[in-house]
Amino acid sequence: MRTSRKILILLLLHFTLGKEESRQLPKNLAFATATSSYQIEGAWNEDGKGESIWDDYVHNHSDKIIDGSTGDIACDSYHKTEVDVDLIKNIGFQRYRFSISWSRILPGGFSNAINEEGVKYYNGLIDKLIANGITPIVTLYHWDLPQTLQKLGGWTNSLIADWFENYARVVFDHFGDRVKLWITLNQPRQICFGYSSKYLAPGVESSGLGEYMCARNVLLAHARVFHLYKNSYQSTQGGRIGITIKYPWKEPATSSVTDVEASERDRQFEFGIYAHPIYTKGGDFPHVVKESVAARSKAEGFHKSRLPSFSDDEIKYIRGSADFLGLNYYTTFYTKDRIPSPIGEPSSEKDTNVVNHQDPNWPTGSLHDFKSVPWGFRKVLNYVKKNYGDPEVLITENGFPDVEEINDVGSVSYYNDHLNTLLDAIEVDGVNVTMYTTWSLMDNFEWTAGYTARFGLHHVDFENPDLKRTPKASARYFKELMKTKTLWKNVTL
Numbered sequence: 001m002r003t004s005r006k007i008l009i010l011l012l013l014h015f016t017l018g019k020e021e022s023r024q025l026p027k028n029l030a031f032a033t034a035t036s037s038y039q040i041e042g043a044w045n046e047d048g049k050g051e052s053i054w055d056d057y058v059h060n061h062s063d064k065i066i067d068g069s070t071g072d073i074a075c076d077s078y079h080k081t082e083v084d085v086d087l088i089k090n091i092g093f094q095r096y097r098f099s100i101s102w103s104r105i106l107p108g109g110f111s112n113a114i115n116e117e118g119v120k121y122y123n124g125l126i127d128k129l130i131a132n133g134i135t136p137i138v139t140l141y142h143w144d145l146p147q148t149l150q151k152l153g154g155w156t157n158s159l160i161a162d163w164f165e166n167y168a169r170v171v172f173d174h175f176g177d178r179v180k181l182w183i184t185l186n187q188p189r190q191i192c193f194g195y196s197s198k199y200l201a202p203g204v205e206s207s208g209l210g211e212y213m214c215a216r217n218v219l220l221a222h223a224r225v226f227h228l229y230k231n232s233y234q235s236t237q238g239g240r241i242g243i244t245i246k247y248p249w250k251e252p253a254t255s256s257v258t259d260v261e262a263s264e265r266d267r268q269f270e271f272g273i274y275a276h277p278i279y280t281k282g283g284d285f286p287h288v289v290k291e292s293v294a295a296r297s298k299a300e301g302f303h304k305s306r307l308p309s310f311s312d313d314e315i316k317y318i319r320g321s322a323d324f325l326g327l328n329y330y331t332t333f334y335t336k337d338r339i340p341s342p343i344g345e346p347s348s349e350k351d352t353n354v355v356n357h358q359d360p361n362w363p364t365g366s367l368h369d370f371k372s373v374p375w376g377f378r379k380v381l382n383y384v385k386k387n388y389g390d391p392e393v394l395i396t397e398n399g400f401p402d403v404e405e406i407n408d409v410g411s412v413s414y415y416n417d418h419l420n421t422l423l424d425a426i427e428v429d430g431v432n433v434t435m436y437t438t439w440s441l442m443d444n445f446e447w448t449a450g451y452t453a454r455f456g457l458h459h460v461d462f463e464n465p466d467l468k469r470t471p472k473a474s475a476r477y478f479k480e481l482m483k484t485k486t487l488w489k490n491v492t493l
């Protein structure tokens, strides 16, 4: 039990632990930290930036944000490039993953009008990172769609593949000389959840319909940008491009056949919808998803399945459209089968037809379902290796929202446990992981949780007009780790 485990002082470790209780970090494992534009930049309407769906959502649906807050100012990173790059450098991370705000570069969403001030901001950030020996990793889209495009249906309009491609071209043209690692989309399931429920922007409540239209369109848009980069940029710019998908592990609650099947079904609805078309030999949406949605759609009186289909050409176009898999892992759930809901209003929850729960004894932070379950991380990595032909995996997010604001020993334990598990997966199971990224560089606007969930390695004082950053125990932990390259079985500060 983690909570009862003896906690040791990092500085004393050198003489309290034997050699067998520490291990060296693999040489080819790069370390990074991450943020996203809307969560940290602020300056929501400065220097020509257009509105995004998150600007609109927080301004018009403040009741959906736990503390009624907005990202209008957030960490004000738009004005703090120097300060923030220094934070990364001080810890000693080799890479920094951030996202570009589409509407800061293209205020109207389309590539006819480029906002030079926005370009200047990202140029400044990229140049400062490189000058400090930090490799930039750019996410093209981390949830902040231009509001102008949402008015035209956003991710439910199939023309979005064109819009996204045109935006990506502008980004590659301006930054591709220096950026060599690209992530098209962050967490497509959560992008599409915005067309399922009111709890993420744009808050279109169309479960079982809009979210599946979105699923088809995000995959085609992703593939379009992958092929654009391959065909027009990779030979001259020499970078690599992939997608980031979130993988909560779903463990069968019992060994019964129905629960084992239910947990696999849940995985396919949760991440398979997005990963299966790209990373499996056969491509396309997972069979169990197609089957479940088709059966309920028919019973509900729909003429066709609510899950749109791909043509054979589209399946081929999407299949293999990634140089690596970006994987976000936070937590694990137990999954049980359940009695199907009566036929009525469509919903993806009814299509999936499972119940999830967590062990209340697992360590918990300020978001109740982000519990620390390192063994689930290892299961995810093995699942990916087995089902997707052993791809190269970049861990693009992993982290914990500790309740302790500065002395975040819960996060230190979380990180240390997950890193030990990761090394087991690499060394024992042979998974091909080449990067590990902490979420996040600093406390920031955590979507509908507002400022109530602090994932940062640095504390941000949101009451202080300077938004002062203070390194937490977890920042000191990583600084030590980057210096010594030595991972201990047990630590704290």
Ligand SMILES: *[C@@H]1O[C@H](CO)[C@@H](O)[C@H](O)[C@H]1NC(C)=O
Pocket (backbone or CB within 6 Å): 051, 055, 056, 059, 060
């Ligand atoms: C929503 O908020 C935005 C500001 O982000 C504002 O421009 C827009 O008019 C608002 N819409 C409504 C319907 O209030």
Ligand SMILES: *[C@@H]1O[C@H](CO)[C@@H](O)[C@H](O)[C@H]1NC(C)=O
Pocket (backbone or CB within 6 Å): 391, 392, 432
């Ligand atoms: C990991 O994947 C990369 C890219 O495909 C490859 O070059 C490398 O050899 C792989 N490493 C292992 C240990 O499989």
